[in-house]
Amino acid sequence: MTSTEATAPAEPSAAPPEGGSPPGPSTAGLLRPYSAGFAAVVALQVVGALAGLLPLLAVVEVGRALLSPGPADPARVWTAVAVGAAGLLVRLLFTAASSGLGHLLDGQVQLTLRRLLAERLGRVPLGWFSRRRTGELTKVVGEDVSTVHPFIAHAPGELVSAFVVPAVSLAYLFAVDWRLTLVTLVPVLLATALVPLMMTPARLREQEEFDAGMARIASAVVEFVQGIAVVKAFGGSEHVQRRFRTAVDDFVGGFLRMVRGLAGTAAGMQVALSPPFVLLVVLTGGTVLLTTGRIAAADLLPFLLLGLGLTAPVQALGHGFDDLRAARRAVGRIRDVLEVRPLPEPARPAVPDGHRVELRDVRFGYDPGHEVLRGIDLVLEPGTVTALVGPSGSGKSTLVRLLPRFFDPTRGAVVLGGVDLRALDSRELYRKVSFVFQDVRLLRASVADNIALAVPHAGHDAVVRAARLAHIHDRILELPRGYASVVGEDAGLSGGEAQRIALARALLADAPVLVLDEATAFADPQTERAVRHTLTTLKGDRTVLVIAHRPETIAAADTVVMLDEGAVVECGRPAELLAREGRFAAFWSARRAPSTASPQAQDPAPPPLLTRAVAPASAPAPAPAPVPSPTPTPVPRGDEPR
């Protein structure tokens, strides 16, 4: 058997990586395999952008030919036209190729990111998911990965041409007339001089307020939408609406301050970069130089045409950097997920011998310094049902989740068939351990596929048999397409029905260890009795651990384990424990007392356990006590008295 000490991690492996965890791949590292592709995108874009200058230069050349004294030289004109047309064609071809290649690369990068995320999400501890909202992950895998699109597909080409085109244009213009070139640069210099005014501490503060205001509105909307039923039922809509209105009013105030602060500078930049202003500046300078005889009229043409082109890339630069910033934030969130420490897998997996489960001095805490399980020692024998009971927050759900390795213990070990779970291959673990918890997730697939998830090649008969055992078969037949009905499309299932499908899935998987959070809260009394009957009669050689909320389940269990504040306070046969008149007896009678003010006042009276208490301790477990027909009132989960 694997030694616990050798493998026990200091912290729950579900905790986010801290300190010593291996860093995830850097953005550059993620993109390195595509560097040749990016280089090709940039090269194609540069050629395309430079070729795009040729039509403008051709117009300049034609203008010069037509404006020069004497008859125009047709050959010179036609050559210029041909070069211009060729330039246009090359520009079209190369920018199209660059864009096409950029989008292909984008597709590959997004696919790689999604594969990496899927691969990592497949290896992180199951418990990590329960600490995250589904929405957060959906955003990372969907939206954030898509956010890299402009960064990959557009930014490289746009940013490069934003530098190359002005540089080449400037070189050409300097060659024509350096004085008019300086004049042509005035609008760009003016716009650039205004940039620092947009980055003052006051502006940055306003930007932060804007972001915070947006976040407050988003959270007020989410709170309202997610809790709409509760909010309406308890008359809290006015409070929530007031919160939303306050968030919007604050945002509007902040937004107006930001706009007032930015408006003057932004308008100044817009004017400086606008074509009329550029033409005005070039024409004014050109007229002065022309009238003083320093340049020829034809020399004015390139400045009018290329001068406009000098400002366009400056504007593109703004968008490019915006995309870049958004992509950086998205890649940061993607990296956070890629950095989550995966569930450690053994290099040489051990093979369990049987399916006796032992918890040996198991300690666990979600957060450092706060233990939720405080030294649990427990043995679950094959062929027995162990009912876990205890007050809300005593650690029942946490304990059962250690068996399918949602988390690893902080200290101690969970041992299956003599092997520490950490020494088991995860596929082997899930072949051995099935679980049905209350937060059941069904896939958007047919009911049959949902049941056969762990056994994809199971025949229809086997699926039906499992569904019958889970008492969901009749309900499935009522669905529009029976077993072929797609969950969420053809069939809307209640929480209890979904749990019974999950139970059918677990029964079909036929794992020798079954861990259940009693699926009673949603089921009607008859179904609930039938499911319980299935579990007790089917157990065979199975090791069953169930968080029991119903008195009948507790009565029918072979062993009851009473937890309180993360420790086992009593453990034994239900009748023996009752006779002992200790913590479990108090817990039990609190459930019986109809006049108590506790929420259990509505619960059905527990079955007469004392009739079982007369059996000698060494005798085989007697048949379950007769189960009285429970009232339809469900036991709310987690409200047992302390």
Ligand SMILES: Nc1ncnc2c1ncn2[C@@H]1O[C@H](COP(=O)(O)OP(=O)(O)OP(=O)(O)O)[C@@H](O)[C@H]1O
């Ligand atoms: N994901 C989590 N992160 C941090 N703390 C948690 C988490 N889940 C549970 N806890 C805490 O661990 C303790 C035990 O919770 P657990 O859900 O295991 O108790 P329980 O006995 O199953 O309660 P209930 O019967 O109400 O479901 C509680 O104090 C709870 O607040």
